[in-house]
Amino acid sequence: MSKEKHGLLIALSGPSGSGKGTIVKALLSQREDTVLSVSMTTRQPRPGEVDGVHYHFCTREQFEQTIAEDGFLEYAEYNGNYYGTPEAPIRRLLNEGKNVILEIEVQGAEKVMDHRSDLISVFITIPSVEELERRLRGRGTETDEVIRKRMETARYELTRAFRYDYIVLNDEVELATARINTIIDAESMRYSRMENTVLEVLEHVRTQ
């Protein structure tokens, strides 16, 4: 009897400006075996946001009920709204053999590491500080004070990179996406995920 393959749980994190959102989009368009985890939030949907796609929108009561049931891999409150990563849908997707991506802030990723020892954590970094500043300045509408604060946060987040399994340099989106594909493919060859292949051969050797 052959068990179904279990999917991989992968956190993609990194400083703001590291380009993780763009990489995730590219990755999902390339891999049919991989889906994005959808966060839960109590904030109001913005125009164009679809429930179940961009977020699972819920009430404060529903969110707090899920907290009480220990149903989040991580959650936080910003500006009076809750945001969280619910575990149940992730568990279901993994059981169906899908790889699940968490696109997640550095602090959130560390909380998930503490919950799930099977998490594959990837820290996306940028090639230079000039490049980071260029990206943080974005469309050029931010004040110097905002940029300074973002650089400070990025600096802090870079000091947390040591907690991650893998570091992926985002010098070009295509290259960075290929690197994450390589990590997923390698992790799929871990003994725990290939055990059935070995056991099936063994079974036949035994019964010869």
Add this chain to the structure above:
Amino acid sequence: MSKEKHGLLIALSGPSGSGKGTIVKALLSQREDTVLSVSMTTRQPRPGEVDGVHYHFCTREQFEQTIAEDGFLEYAEYNGNYYGTPEAPIRRLLNEGKNVILEIEVQGAEKVMDHRSDLISVFITIPSVEELERRLRGRGTETDEVIRKRMETARYELTRAFRYDYIVLNDEVELATARINTIIDAESMRYSRMENTVLEVLEHVRTQ
């Protein structure tokens, strides 16, 4: 200041008949950053064997001296001859940034695991027992008794697969070689090997 990159130490192992020798040859022809560890032995060179290429040939006294100095990652005695994996040349190659491949029997690989926690261990397996038997029969000159013994050894070796980091299926040599390339590329993105990249960016953020 940027430290030089350290190479990866990779054991490729698997049952006799798994095709590890062919895969190693293909891998080395594809990767300039990767070399094969040369074993030491006290047996006499066979015609065509070159000292330092196929083996480091040495005397019994030299071999036992190296044992006394704890200079082997693993060694064993077969038919009155010693065979061993000396650590010093491996350490030198890793420091030069080369990946070093140990093409090694299952029992030897397990001894190296106990010595080197940085070892990346890969178990090469075959898709089916029929394929294994076909390969073990080789050129068809072996007796049934020899085949039976080889199957028995292969069976034992397959039960040890759980000790390895990765399992690579050798259904086709090209595919199996690509899989090992994927593992090497992914392992090169481990935090420990990418630390300098992160620290360099951090250094510049600090001094802004």
